[in-house]
Amino acid sequence: MQISNIQYFTLFVITYSLVGLLTPVMRKVAISKQILDTPTSVHKSHTQAVPYLGGVAILIGVVLVLYTALIFNGLTRDNFWLATSVLAPAVAMGLVGLWDDIKNLPPLPRLIGQSIAGLVVAALLIISKNVANPTGSTYIDVIITAIWVVGICNSINFFDNLDGGAAGTGAISAIFLTYLALSNGQSFIAALSVVVAGGTLGFLIWNRAPARIYMGDAGALFLGALLATLTIRLNPDTQTLFASFATPILLLAIPILDTCVAVFSRIRRGISPFQGGKDHLSHRLIRLGFSRKIAAISLWMLSAFFGLFAVLISSSSEQFEINFVVLSSLIWFLLFIGFFRTADQ
Numbered sequence: 001m002q003i004s005n006i007q008y009f010t011l012f013v014i015t016y017s018l019v020g021l022l023t024p025v026m027r028k029v030a031i032s033k034q035i036l037d038t039p040t041s042v043h044k045s046h047t048q049a050v051p052y053l054g055g056v057a058i059l060i061g062v063v064l065v066l067y068t069a070l071i072f073n074g075l076t077r078d079n080f081w082l083a084t085s086v087l088a089p090a091v092a093m094g095l096v097g098l099w100d101d102i103k104n105l106p107p108l109p110r111l112i113g114q115s116i117a118g119l120v121v122a123a124l125l126i127i128s129k130n131v132a133n134p135t136g137s138t139y140i141d142v143i144i145t146a147i148w149v150v151g152i153c154n155s156i157n158f159f160d161n162l163d164g165g166a167a168g169t170g171a172i173s174a175i176f177l178t179y180l181a182l183s184n185g186q187s188f189i190a191a192l193s194v195v196v197a198g199g200t201l202g203f204l205i206w207n208r209a210p211a212r213i214y215m216g217d218a219g220a221l222f223l224g225a226l227l228a229t230l231t232i233r234l235n236p237d238t239q240t241l242f243a244s245f246a247t248p249i250l251l252l253a254i255p256i257l258d259t260c261v262a263v264f265s266r267i268r269r270g271i272s273p274f275q276g277g278k279d280h281l282s283h284r285l286i287r288l289g290f291s292r293k294i295a296a297i298s299l300w301m302l303s304a305f306f307g308l309f310a311v312l313i314s315s316s317s318e319q320f321e322i323n324f325v326v327l328s329s330l331i332w333f334l335l336f337i338g339f340f341r342t343a344d345q
Helices: 005-032 054-072 077-103 107-127 138-159 165-183 187-207 216-233 241-251 253-268 281-287 292-314 318-340
Strands: none
Touching: 005 054, 005 187, 054 077, 054 187, 054 216, 077 107, 077 138, 077 187, 077 216, 107 138, 107 216, 138 165, 138 216, 138 253, 165 187, 165 216, 165 241, 165 253, 165 292, 187 216, 216 241, 241 253, 241 292, 241 318, 253 281, 253 292, 253 318, 281 292, 292 318
């Protein structure tokens, strides 16, 4: 599938505009149906109820634009199944999240639903040979891929605790994904990534501080599934397997960092990792004196910082690749220690 730079830009603008227009519509639907994030728990940082369903706008925009683009670009059976192999599992994850937004599920049923969807996603990707088969064992690779998909979905979901935090970071990851895919001639991955970037930025118009709508679990799980799938389907131009495995992790380094800090903090305090709390990166930055807006911008900049490492790795010699992976890993661990040592609540 050959796509020109003008077409990539057009995909971005259309998705940005469509999601930007759909989001206030979904806000009205959420208010009318009382699908709201009400600050009834102590870990909630907002003071008034904020409508969910922003993620539904992202889901509709991304799916509609991509399939419409395929039709106008000459829909073939291969292109249709290629797109569906990525979008259908992400939509399934989004529906699990929407169920949670509406019914407010307890952690265990939510995790079971995510795990089932993650296993289906992983099986489809491995069996259809849409991702690598690193261990040579289909069963082991399905489990590893499922853990990655479910883990990233939950990382994005955990990270959606600050106005604009998850949307902005998701957009940055998608932009770097677009660049890496373009650099390596993966036009489909680039096209889907640029659509994700446009959709998340279109939503960000309404989600930046003070947020008028949240993406909810529907948006977080849909976005997480897309980013998880795209990052492992990306074939980075690296010299070593070590650097190839590091690239997806670097592209999502900050949501992963947020999850690790929150989970280990809760384990240290003897509470459930699935229990909500004000122990995420954003909360820690705010306790250090950052405003909500500056905290979000800081997290975006950190995401871009690690995204640049992913780009450097893909354009370096073997020795520099290893050096960049080691350096970025060291910086990540220093950030983990720094955040972990700040006040939990």
